Amino acid sequence: MLDAASTRLFTLFFWLCEACGGSTTVLLVARPSSRAWMIRALAVALGISTVRMVAPVLDIVLTQGGIGPRLIFGLSLWTGWAITIGAAELWIASTRFRAPSLAVSVSPNSTA
Numbered sequence: 001m002l003d004a005a006s007t008r009l010f011t012l013f014f015w016l017c018e019a020c021g022g023s024t025t026v027l028l029v030a031r032p033s034s035r036a037w038m039i040r041a042l043a044v045a046l047g048i049s050t051v052r053m054v055a056p057v058l059d060i061v062l063t064q065g066g067i068g069p070r071l072i073f074g075l076s077l078w079t080g081w082a083i084t085i086g087a088a089e090l091w092i093a094s095t096r097f098r099a100p101s102l103a104v105s106v107s108p109n110s111t112a
Contacts, residue, residue, distance in 0.1 A: 013044055036092045043088030044081065051080030 055076035062072050 036096075039088050039092055040085070041086045047081040048083040050084045051076055054080040054083070 028091050055073070058076050058079065059069075062075070063069075
């Protein structure tokens with residue numbers, strides 16, 4: 001149940017990011033916004049590779065605790081995609097363009 005829910009959720013999330021979010025912002029020439037949506041779509045697409053790296057670790061650790069393979073598979077999907085999407089959101093937040101301030105500084109020694 002957990003594996004089917006995560007697969008459907010992230011498939012839906014990928015299509016929302018790629019088709020709706022990224023493509024429409026590119027068409028509307030909203031460049032900073034489209035950059036963020038494209039990074040999110042790439043993160044969801046690359047998330048399966050993170051799942052492949054997380055799954056063996058979870059398998060080794062959780063099998064010893066008596067947890068079945070179906071639950072381990074679902075947890076590896078959620079963990080892998082959460083890591084990748086979280087990293088993408090951190091990247092977007094840390095590299096976001098910040099407009100220069102429009103405030104004018106006046107020095108106390110100016111004679112205006």
